[in-house]
Amino acid sequence: MRKILINVVSFLFVLVFLFSCSEIPQAPKVIPPDPTGTTKPSLTGYVTTDIYGSVDKQPTLVPIAVPDPVRVKLSLPGVENILSSELRVFEDNKEQGFILYKESSLRNKLDIAIILDVTGSMGTAIEGAKNSIISFANSLSSSGLDARIGVIPYDDYVNPPKDIDVDPGFLNLTSPASAQEYVASLYAGNGGDWPENPYDAIMFAATAVNWRPGAQRVMIIITDANAHYKDDGTDFAHFTKAEMLPALIGFFTIHGAFIPGWTYNSAQTDFSAQDDVRELCQKTGGVIKYTDTFGNVNLNDLGIVEYVTSSWIVTFESDSPAATHTIEVFYTSGEDKKYMKIENAAY
Template structure:
């Protein structure tokens, strides 16, 4: 019993205290008979600043010939950007870049996508990863959409993290819908992949009309942001853009990690969409209904989610006792048997008495 209580305490501390935001009550336990339900109110508190969030940031960088000055701006500012965003919590950075597809669209030596570094908190590794040689690109549109979709599907995004792609380009991406035969995803397919991976795109581009138009569509669809202030000094704005994006949110909901033996329903499923920000502390209430489905002991967690990222976790324990076994075999009526036996003996005794009387006559 002591070990179980100690373990429960550790779970409560790890689940509810590690993150700055919270769920109250931090734990709940009860016993329900099969088919029985109970409803409790859970309150999610989103604090006025993100200090212990899980944040994954992935650079998806245009590495073609015209991007030399833009990439120099990143290399000059990357260390400062990582230091300035450290207060958000557990932040990891990754690096990838694109040029174009060969043969047919690239310069002959280009790569459609290069995953240079999976997200890491090793700042030296990130600084080294952004120092890659400049490519070429061939024609003006590049393999932007291949890079974005590849980042959505190939990067090791941490479960429960707030996910951002810092997308930097001065040209639009080839779209098979407008470039027949191009071997890459369409704009819509790219957007669908980003949404499915719960990624917000923070785009930086210049004044190229087609690049701006395409980047705006991607940023809007993913609840991200587009910065068109120029690429010469964009590296100095990375930290501010990531911080703002990590401190604003649209949806607050609950996420479930429970076994099938207990049914769980949230009301509401999501609170009305924002936008919200962390300028003030906000609370969101949910009614959580637990229903016992099968007998057993069920220990599980419920997460508080901000735009799909985990910001707090609480612990639940539901006990569903086994139902008593009802026998289908009928018991032998012992008393009835003795009565029958006694009655039988009485009948046989009377028959003998009558037989003797007839004989004596």
């Protein structure tokens, strides 16, 4: 009898183990119907700080019952849990039924490309990046995420930059420790004119880096200078922001650490100028931060880990035939009220 019992228990153990290792098909999630007879809340009391978002176009593992749902990446750094009842979502002024899931529960890999200005005015910032990258890597490791880091140094040129001697010209995604070694080899070159070429560096990262399938894709740009752009009177850059944004929105989140000065400062709110990199951060749902006046960069201060671990995917079914859309999200939890608006969203 004891032998039979042991065999039965062993069989059940093996069965449970095999079940846990197998890929069990998931039933498609059903988006609830849109609420009817509702109006948008008044914006009184809502703030637009510490809430970020963009349309999400990366593949998802969550099966949805409609063929082409709209997904919005929503991040509320510092908020560990969100209930569906705490969100209201509007598309083109019409409230939407939606489903909600935490992004890191499915995309638990994190790929980061650091886009680093290596011109002379960035000397202190480069040292700050060198000193910061190990603690940043430790933060990523302690978060439980599978993190890889790449580095793209640039001046007026990319891969390699012209004003420093670096081999290789960029570092593809690798371990945080290897990224630290590469950054330690970088230094500040001369530069030349004031604008630099972050647009080519960003597009190079988007196309040349070996981004892993299923990973959250993040870029961090560190600079104090405005950007060269196509047709700005030089031959350095090959892109305008209008050409870049369709390839970036929904696929990458770009965060920025900007050294304050006459080019960038926190008092500015209009980032639409052709040479202002911050609009790329804003429209991809990224964080915009400013270093101290000496250009010391602490990547942990960007809140990337908090951003990643506090990101959700809001999924709804569009019923609007418009080419572009306005999406609004209202978050209310007790006295905490936040509002996010995405304009000219293309699906």
